[in-house]
Amino acid sequence: MNTVLTLTKRELTAQFFSPIAYVVLVVFLVLSGIIFGMESFKPGEEASARTVFAVVPYILVLVAPLLTMRLLSDEFRTGTIETLMTAPVNEAELILGKFLGSLLFFVVMLAGTLLYPLIMSLYGSIDVGLALSSYIGLLLVGGLFIAVGLFFSACTQNQIIAAICTLAVLAVFTFLGDWLASNQEGTLRVVLQHLSIRAHYEVFIRGLIDSNHVVFFVTSTALFLFFGVKVLEFRRWR
């Protein structure tokens, strides 16, 4: 566990030293700010955080790959993986440390958006429970996205390839999944609907914390982390 924490700390610090992470942070805050501005104060409608929260995962589809692409690709490209994996560190600890470090950075990003509910509370009362469940939903989505990105980053030493693959998979499961499902019949439709990240997330922004949906995010995140560990193990054998 100590090793994981050491790696987590180093990853979080590395994110704060990486120019890309700052770009991601700024882009994320600016985009979500614009959407907040557009959606919340539509004339004649009541201010609602729900539409803002509904859009945030779409922004994350674009920025999460940028956040995760260098996680392991860079270790392979620069050769630092060699010093890491010859120290008493195993693959699972490495993946977990990288994951937690990036997740903490994502929490920092999310903390920046706390400004919007605060602004809204100035204009009217705000549903704290709804905001809380929405944030929990976002955290789960973010965790899953980071796990997917980490998996692809473990697969290649090329950051661009890692980012593009992550983007493709996230896009499919976030919006294309719904569209594909609507064109299908029967079992396939059900499966695709069940895999739609948007559908699972929607429950949270309606104010519900349903254990089924929590389980979906936690297990799929764990699955991608597990795949990441397996890829690292496999790569040593080449």
Next chain:
Amino acid sequence: MIEVKNLTKHYGSNRAIDNLTFSAGSESTGNIIGFLGPNGAGKSTTIRILTCFQPADSGVASVAGYNVFSQSMDVRRRIGYLPESAPLYGEMRAREYLHFRGKLHRMAKPDRDAAVKRVTERCWLGDFIDRPIGQLSKGMRQRVGLADALLHDPPVIFLDEPTIGLDPVQIRETRKLIRNLGDHHVVFLSSHILHEVEQICTHVIVVAGGRILASGAPAELSERISAGSRLIAEIKGDSESIVSAVKSLSGVENVDCERLDGWNRLAIESNGAGDIREDVFKLVSDKGWSLREMRREVASLEDFFIKITAEQSTAR
């Protein structure tokens, strides 16, 4: 300390190392082992297997008494490793990096402080220990990597081309450091610089094309090699008759002739049974040729190296 038996590793169809067997770091080899070979010999591949970075295809290897495949964590706790390119995290300061590495080795804070201080002195990091690694020169980074390898005071230290990229003063200092390390650690270093290995190692293993070609103490190896030393003689006259006459001398095995502005530069290889210099001189004077130079070329490890490398490439 290091036992290797029938180790083989392929990359695709390319055989990087081929059935390596050796043992090192015992009483008979001393503590500083040089792994010598040309580019692509399989030195880094072997070191990567011994440091548990990559598994071999077949064979057994153990370091510090633990199997590198089945007891990898035990091995990793007991080794220090400086990879060929000294990879480091550019955004960290050298001191931070060493602390990070110390934590991975589960060293407590006071131990880490003491260890960082110790390696800072040993590897002369004083001037730049608090600068970001990304701003350091190649040689400085090499020294940070070396400091990392020594940090947790491991019994076995692997150094892949430790003096590459250092200036002459640093090369000398590093060699001195490695020699001192030999008192308390087993050091396994790779190199293609022969006089380096000759100077600092107690035991040399020569590899090429993934195979061991020779091994022994440096002096022993030089001796074995210089048995086939050559005589260089520059003689003026008709080259064909000179070569055939020299070849007919007893003990001469091979003669190479090179023409230089009217002179013939002969490289005479003898079987080493006796000194043929006098015979050559007598021959020249009998025939009425002129002699402008005659010297014995004592074969060095360098010649041996070049020779085996050439043999390797023709054998392929």
